[in-house]
Amino acid sequence: MSLRLEGVGVSRRGRALLDAVDLEVGPGELLALVGPNGAGKTTLLRTIVGLLEPQRGRVLLGDADVSTLSARARAAKVAWLPQHMAQTEELSALDIVVAARFRFDEPFRVAAAQSIKALARVGLENVAERSVLTLSGGERQRVALAGLLAQAAPLLLLDEPANHLDPAQQIDVYRLLGELWREGLSIVCVTHDVNLLRHLAAPERVRLAGMANGQLRFQTNFADGNLPSELGQLFGVRMNSLQNAQDGSRLLFAESLA
Amino acid sequence: MTGRRSAVFVAASLSALALSLWVGRRLDAETADFVLLQLRLPRMLVGALVGATLAISGAAFQAVFNNPLATPSTVGTTAGATLGALIALSLDVGSGPFGVSLLTASAFIGALTTSLIVSGLAASGRLSKSDVLLAGIAVTLASGALATGVQFASDARALVAAAQWSLGQLPQVGYHGVYLLGPFAGITLVGLLALGRPLQNLALGEDLAETQGVDVGRLRFLVLILASLGVAACVAWCGPIAFVGLIVPHLVRLLVGPSLRLLLPLSFIGGAGFLVACDTLARVLLPGRELPVGVLTAALGAPALVLLVMRARV
Numbered sequence: 001m002s003l004r005l006e007g008v009g010v011s012r013r014g015r016a017l018l019d020a021v022d023l024e025v026g027p028g029e030l031l032a033l034v035g036p037n038g039a040g041k042t043t044l045l046r047t048i049v050g051l052l053e054p055q056r057g058r059v060l061l062g063d064a065d066v067s068t069l070s071a072r073a074r075a076a077k078v079a080w081l082p083q084h085m086a087q088t089e090e091l092s093a094l095d096i097v098v099a100a101r102f103r104f105d106e107p108f109r110v111a112a113a114q115s116i117k118a119l120a121r122v123g124l125e126n127v128a129e130r131s132v133l134t135l136s137g138g139e140r141q142r143v144a145l146a147g148l149l150a151q152a153a154p155l156l157l158l159d160e161p162a163n164h165l166d167p168a169q170q171i172d173v174y175r176l177l178g179e180l181w182r183e184g185l186s187i188v189c190v191t192h193d194v195n196l197l198r199h200l201a202a203p204e205r206v207r208l209a210g211m212a213n214g215q216l217r218f219q220t221n222f223a224d225g226n227l228p229s230e231l232g233q234l235f236g237v238r239m240n241s242l243q244n245a246q247d248g249s250r251l252l253f254a255e256s257l258a
Numbered sequence: 259m260t261g262r263r264s265a266v267f268v269a270a271s272l273s274a275l276a277l278s279l280w281v282g283r284r285l286d287a288e289t290a291d292f293v294l295l296q297l298r299l300p301r302m303l304v305g306a307l308v309g310a311t312l313a314i315s316g317a318a319f320q321a322v323f324n325n326p327l328a329t330p331s332t333v334g335t336t337a338g339a340t341l342g343a344l345i346a347l348s349l350d351v352g353s354g355p356f357g358v359s360l361l362t363a364s365a366f367i368g369a370l371t372t373s374l375i376v377s378g379l380a381a382s383g384r385l386s387k388s389d390v391l392l393a394g395i396a397v398t399l400a401s402g403a404l405a406t407g408v409q410f411a412s413d414a415r416a417l418v419a420a421a422q423w424s425l426g427q428l429p430q431v432g433y434h435g436v437y438l439l440g441p442f443a444g445i446t447l448v449g450l451l452a453l454g455r456p457l458q459n460l461a462l463g464e465d466l467a468e469t470q471g472v473d474v475g476r477l478r479f480l481v482l483i484l485a486s487l488g489v490a491a492c493v494a495w496c497g498p499i500a501f502v503g504l505i506v507p508h509l510v511r512l513l514v515g516p517s518l519r520l521l522l523p524l525s526f527i528g529g530a531g532f533l534v535a536c537d538t539l540a541r542v543l544l545p546g547r548e549l550p551v552g553v554l555t556a557a558l559g560a561p562a563l564v565l566l567v568m569r570a571r572v
């Protein structure tokens with residue numbers, strides 16, 4: 001599924017949240033979206049998935065303008081992992097993944113079988129019947145990812161999928177994303193930690209887009225030599241790099257400008 | 259565990275329905291047929307329809323508003339029915355078309371009008387669910403004020419009749435009520451059961467549900483209109499029967515958890531069993547008199563709910 005944003009502008013109460021954003025993600029491409037808090041990354045994802053309607057420009061999924069699609073048609077094209085999941089009731093992991101499956105006229109047995117498969121993919125088939133409130137933060141995030149898999153859309157939007165996870169779980173999440181990417185899904189992933197991108201299947205093919213104040217500031221490649229200085233400028237820090245002795249990959253870390 | 263609990267719950271509800279036919283004055287050969295077939299059976303059927311409709315509507319409202327305190331009256335249905343009933347009583351009108359008393363017809367129209375107003379508002383995706391709840395409260399208060407105005411202008415006889423209606427009762431002779439309620443309750447029950455899957459998506463937030471293929475505005479409208487149709491018919495026919503729509507879904511939730519796949523059908527069956535059980539008690543508790551069933555639903559259901567909630571918290 002290809003995604004194209006043409007001059008997308010979103011404003012609320014006179015403040016521009018997104019300003020003339022042009023962006024393209026081809027089939028099977030992975031784009032990492034970086035930028036300071038409040039840059040508009042979450043707003044951009046919400047606009048792509050159709051929760052916000054742009055006042056200017058348009059968002060195309062394939063050939064279709066998102067704003068003209070029904071909720072069902074949108075769900076078939078794009079799946080969204082929000083930053084925070086509202087969760088108050090003691091639903092089981094299976095309930096949650098079946099809901100994400102969204103093919104409401106499919107017999108429950110079929111939906112459940114697909115959902116168990118998705119849970120197995122993230123290593124959680126044994127807790128399918130357990131309440132998600134009894135699961136750890138990492139397990140809950142994996143349940144949410146299983147939901148994305150069950151929805152089976154060709155484009156995934158992920159808003160800081162490694163948020164609040166311990167280092168091992170962060171790597172697990174990014175490895176899984178790498179696998180999905182290799183299988184041909186298109187992925188847009190918001191992250192604060194670009195070093196995590198090393199765990200994707202082919203980091204040298206990862207595209208990066210930097211956002212600030214609702215605008216796209218740069219688009220580049222993860223392997224680009226200019227990336228540290230671009231990121232430094234974007235966040236207002238000095239971005240230094242180190243060579244990882246193990247595999248020669250580049251690690252970035254921030255230092256204060258002062 | 260859940261499966262066994264569900265089975266016991268269903269068995270208990272069905273036993274309550276069956277028992278209601280046998281409990282009461284001993285039958286003698288001469289009157290047995292009449293009492294069983296013309297009094298107890300139709301009364302049980304109406305009780306089951308009303309209980310099932312109120313309980314499943316409560317469960318659906320709690321899901322659609324993501325609010326445990328939502329009830330079938332949340333969108334102003336009961337208040338509208340009360341207003342309609344009072345207007346009919348103060349006009350002192352008798353029987354209307356199809357053998358429906360004008361009281362019933364007027365209560366039905368009142369209930370449907372108020373819930374249509376709120377459902378119409380809910381259909382606009384722009385309103386948040388708390389806006390819709392507020393609209394329901396506003397419509398309830400406004401109809402209440404109008405009802406008070408009508409009462410002020412009514413005579414003593416109309417006031418007594420209105421008070422009687424507002425107690426909530428299921429007295430039946432023959433199958434008139436079953437025929438009248440059946441279609442409305444049927445639409446509500448089948449419709450809401452069919453919406454269980456998309457309703458479940460709302461538990462994780464309306465935004466996520468919207469991206470998972472649920473047209474939230476449309477779903478809200480459908481649930482409100484489907485529930486209101488049945489509830490309006492029930493309230494018009496029996497008067498307001500309190501707490502069934504609150505208590506039964508919560509009892510089911512405590513027993514089998516919040517998954518709507520079980521919650522909706524079990525609320526349906528449990529609502530029928532609970533109301534018929536209360537009504538059977540209401541028939542036999544006082545010698546020579548009947549208690550209004552609404553008194554028992556609240557008096558028995560509320561403490562049972564509190565007890566169960568406290569046990570679940572320990």
